[in-house]
Amino acid sequence: xxxxxxxxxxxxxxxxxxxxxxxxxxxxxxxxxxxxxxxxxxxxxxxxxxxxxxxxxxxxxxxxxxxxxxxxxxxxxxxxxxxxxxxxxxxxxxxxxxxxxxxxxxxxxxxxxxx
Numbered sequence: 857x858x859x860x861x862x863x864x865x866x867x868x869x870x871x872x873x874x875x876x877x878x879x880x881x882x883x884x885x886x887x888x889x890x891x892x893x894x895x896x897x898x899x900x901x902x903x904x905x906x907x908x909x910x911x912x913x914x915x916x917x918x919x920x921x922x923x924x925x926x927x928x929x930x931x932x933x934x935x936x937x938x939x940x941x942x943x944x945x946x947x948x949x950x951x952x953x954x955x956x957x958x959x960x961x962x963x964x965x966x967x968x969x970x971x
Contacts, residue, residue, distance in 0.1 A: 857955040857968055858926050862917040863889065864937040864948040869915050872936035876919075879928040883971070885918040894945050914948065920958055922968045 864872055869886065876884065890911035901907070921929050930950055939947050960970040 857958060857971065858921055858923070859953045859955045860917070860919045860921060860926070860929055860933075861951040861953065862919070862933045862937070862948060863891070863914050863950075864917065864933070865939075865946065866913055866915045868937045868939075868947075872917065872933055875932035875936035876929065879925070879932045881919060881921065881925060881929050881932065883919070887916040887918070889914050889916045893949070912946075920955060920971050922971060926952065 862872075866888075873884075876882070891914055892910060892912050917933070919929055930952070933950055937948055957966060958968075958970040959966050963970075
């Protein structure tokens with residue numbers, strides 16, 4: 857079992873969800889987050905003054921999957937989250953984290969069956 861954490865652009869959420877549906881991944885958690893990477897924020901103008909915005913709005917997806925769904929899930933996130941053919945800085949990151957256990961609260965099922 858793996859926990860896939862993906863940080864993507866907010867406007868790419870629907871296309872990523874559609875790509876995940878195509879590979880039969882239907883369970884995910886979505887969080888609004890802020891951060892920056894290579895972009896190091898951006899400069900905006902507010903009431904005629906230049907201000908630096910260090911944290912950019914992003915969306916984080918949390919998806920728990922069994923081993924056979926890891927690669928299809930990663931490929932679907934890349935397909936839906938990439939800007940254009942080759943992508944752009946700021947498209948996001950995907951982290952794959954080992955998951956020791958998963959427990960369904962309602963039934964007490966554990967492991968892959970609980971996902």
